Amino acid sequence: MSRRTAMIAISPTTSGQWGMITAGQARGLGVSRQDLKRLIDDGTLVVADQATRVYRLAGAPEDPERDPLRAAWLQLGGAKPWHERTAGIPDAVISHRSAAHLRGLGDLIPHEHEFFTAKRLRPRRTDIKLRVRSHLGPDSWELWDGLPTRTVPAIIDDLLADGEDESAVAQVVWDALNLGLLHRDELDVIAASHAAAYGHPDSGTFAQLLAGDGPTR
Structure with a gap:
């Protein structure tokens, strides 16, 4: 050829x-x-x-900001074309810090490319972190800049489930609320699931803290 x-x-x-x-x-x-x-x-x-x-x-x-993540996502798909991988439930969805950083939320720096994958993969790279989740709800991800990415409420839920620093997650919440990407009722539901783990017996107070005036940058 x-x-x-x-x-x-x-x-x-x-x-x-x-x-x-x-x-x-x-x-x-x-x-x-x-x-x-x-x-x-x-x-x-x-x-x-x-x-x-x-x-x-x-x-x-x-x-330079997005190409490394794009390349990592493409690598996980091997020979599958983009349109096939994004039809239905994707085989790899950007999550956690990587998703927040991609969407310009908060100040958490991703030290690895983080994904949820439908099955266990072995990319042979130390800078990719995979979490296997066989089912992702259709309302928990969306295409962002052409990449399957967790929705904003799901990103916040993932970060809290991972035990990220409360003030760092609050900055993500603050940015999301100000950009109109998160509704207060969504935050209330998320806070109720994680308040106890963060030492807040009152989920309403936890939601208020997360949605406050925002940590100082």
Whole structure:
């Protein structure tokens, strides 16, 4: 296959995946390993962050904040195309700190790429944290910037269930309320589930603390 033919084959996929493609997707499009190697050797494709066998088009617009997470998500899907992975219940949904950071909520820094996955996967990377959950409710995730991501109420619930610092979660709540991404009745339900674990016998007080004037940045 010529370089031009290989580029024509992968272009529709890369254009819908932030300029990226996995080796498995390329093979599914008829691009052999040898053809793919040529594109890598001549600099047309470069390795995307630390994602093994995920490549991005050289010269495609880069987003240093989001590209590593995008590449990690693509790596988890192997040869499956984006549209297949996002139809129905996704096989990997961005969660916890990664989801909050992606949506610009709070100040929690993700030290790993965090996902809920439908089954156990072995990405062979130390910077990916997977939690297996065989069923995710359809109202607990949504597409955000093209990535399956936990909804804002679910993100807050996940962070509290993980025992994150109360003031850090309060900043996430504060941002979400101010952006109109969270309703107070949703917060009340979440607070009721975690108040005791955080030492607040009164869930209403806990919700009030989380929704207060917000921690000082």
